[in-house]
């Protein structure tokens with residue numbers, strides 16, 4: 001039985017770091033294991049201009065633990081007022097690595113997002129011209145569409161028509177949660193990729209309601225049926241370079257989660273690599289873990305792979321990780337996969 005795996009140091013291609021005190025509280029869990037992370041721009045107010053991204057980057061930089069070489073990779077939040085030249089300058093200076101499309105109203109802090117993608121054509125055409133990826137929250141927002149169908153409908157009604165209209169546009173379908181998403185990405189060319197979260201590989205929609213309502217498993221896109229979870233796992237371990245890790249670690253304080261109208265988001269940064277080693281071992285695919293967490297993402301984004309490495313070791317004693325992170329504003333619950341984890345980052 002394999003009890004050790006050494007990988008080039010991983011990157012997280014979809015991460016919510018927040019700002020202020022919460023940023024300081026959650027950042028060390030990521031910098032401990034990851035070399036880089038693509039930082040989501042859905043702050044309040046959102047990161048919409050190059051100037052916003054530069055000031056957010058500096059705030060993150062100040063919160064990085066001393067001596068850590070961690071590098072935040074910045075994104076811009078696409079609005080209907082986004083200027084193509086501002087985006088192009090931010091990309092050309094190296095400040096941003098992607099632009100994020102939130103359909104307005106789709107998820108946490110998405111109110112300033114896009115109501116109709118045809119209204120941002122000029123920005124998307126500029127991005128296609130300069131090769132800057134668009135990261136997409138792929139769910140329609142129409143209340144008439146069932147929450148479990150919103151990703152599949154988005155692909156058919158929004159994403160596929162958009163990619164046909166602007167064929168050079170490079171797109172990452174973020175946190176794919178369905179068979180339809182997996183198939184759409186695997187059947188398409190190198191201009192399309194997808195991130196997969198840790199938690200969607202481990203829970204299906206039943207976990208959200210097992211013995212009562214479990215707000216810490218509520219995120220968007222919502223976890224789907226078991227058949228979808230199995231398709232995501234198959235994609236993650238397939239070795240197909242179109243799929244890579246984006247944890248979507250999205251911290252919300254317990255009082256915001258455990259509420260009559262709880263926020264969407266799973267905070268998984270602290271134990272993500274232990275979870276993933278568990279999943280890849282279950283799938284008999286530990287040899288595919290490095291591609292998924294360390295190689296496919298940089299290849300898509302045209303960045304060098306990391307040069308140092310980390311080792312995971314399977315021990316007989318379970319990971320004694322804290323269930324909660326105590327922050328200045330209150331506790332924050334860490335993702336619980338529902339069973340012990342034996343893979344330790346050493």
Ligand code: DOR
Pocket residue numbers: 016042107108137218219220221250251264265266
């Ligand atoms: O569950 C989610 N939480 N999905 C998102 O798209 C946003 C995120 C957040 O920022 O909390």
Ligand code: ZN
Pocket residue numbers: 014016040248250
């Ligand atoms: Zn997210």
